Amino acid sequence: MEQRITQAPAADETSTASLAEFLGKWPWFHALSTELRALTLGTSVEMKVAAGQYVARAGEPSAYWYGVVSGQLQMCIVGPEGDETTLYYLREGEWCGDGSLLKRELMQYDLRSLTSARLCLVPANTFHMLRSSSLEFSNFLCDVMNARMGEFVGMLVASRLLGPEKRVAKALLMLAKNGHEDALRLSIHQRDLALICGLSRQRVNMALASFKQDGIVRTEGPKGFLIVHTQRLRDYIGN
Structure with a gap:
């Protein structure tokens, strides 16, 4: 309800x-x-x-x-x-x-x-x-x-000009509010991240899996909090 x-x-x-x-x-x-x-x-x-x-x-x-x-x-x-x-x-x-x-x-x-x-x-x-x-x-x-x-x-530019992975990366950087912490914890569900990116949950999951392999993000704790390495994220996007 x-x-x-x-x-x-x-x-x-x-x-x-x-x-x-x-x-x-x-x-x-x-x-x-x-x-x-x-x-x-x-x-x-x-x-x-x-x-x-x-x-x-x-x-x-x-x-x-x-x-x-x-x-x-x-x-x-x-x-x-x-x-x-x-x-x-x-x-x-x-x-x-x-x-x-x-x-x-x-x-x-x-x-x-x-x-x-x-x-x-x-x-x-x-x-x-x-x-x-x-x-x-x-x-x-x-x-x-x-x-x-x-x-x-x-986000409009990202949706028009960037591929799915960089759209997800751009959304994560927005969620981090350009923070300067080495590792910033984000408590957001994958569904909500997908809504921000304008992508399917499956496509977002694929992008996150790639980011984990590259050490850009990681999950932590039983609730699967997303830990974002902001500088690595900026380097990936090219900011």
């Missing part, structure tokens, strides 16, 4: 403290006036979601700006025939929902948790107040959307 969120939970002292810590990490938050900081903290709520739970659905009103406190989310769409594709993969510290809020339109994609996650939900009215009142916040939005657009363009 599909798991849904019908409304944001009410804030309590524990969630307020958690949100204060999360929001306090961002320079734009500290640049706000005292009143706007109080408004942002007072109206935002923390949400805890389980793996596979839908946070928002395409066609519904855009109600929040979503910040990932912990966990992983995916932005995905489902075609008329039921085919699904992933547009973007969000990790801890990323934000989404800004595009639909800025255009004041319905959600254009589903937002679903890939793992258990904690989210910071900033209501639409607060979001618009921050955008109209804070240059630092507006600049941050530009940075967020520019980075996401760069990922979109990179």
Whole structure:
């Protein structure tokens, strides 16, 4: 059965403290006036979601700006025939929902948790107040959307010009968010990786098998976490 969120939970002292810590990490938050900081903290709520739970659905009103406190989310769409594709993969510290809020339109994609996650939900009215009142916040939005657009363009180029193996490699590097760790652990199912690449699970499995032979990736633990060697991945792609 599909798991849904019908409304944001009410804030309590524990969630307020958690949100204060999360929001306090961002320079734009500290640049706000005292009143706007109080408004942002007072109206935002923390949400805890389980793996596979839908946070928002395409066609519904855009109600929040979503910040990932912990966990992983995916932005995905489902075609008329039921085919699904992933547009973007969000990790801890990323934000989404800004595009639909800025255009004041319905959600254009589903937002679903890939793992258990904690989210910071900033209501639409607060979001618009921050955008109209804070240059630092507006600049941050530009940075967020520019980075996401760069990922979109990179995946589009990969789908048009690269072979299957390099498409999988490009997706893995996107999931690693260009991290510089020698070995980065990714907790993503092969099905979800296939949706990002636009390939079949069998084709993705073949590419991963090749990468394992070349020492680019390896699996670890009983759950088969994928360990990605980011520099070897960059060298393979040619970045």
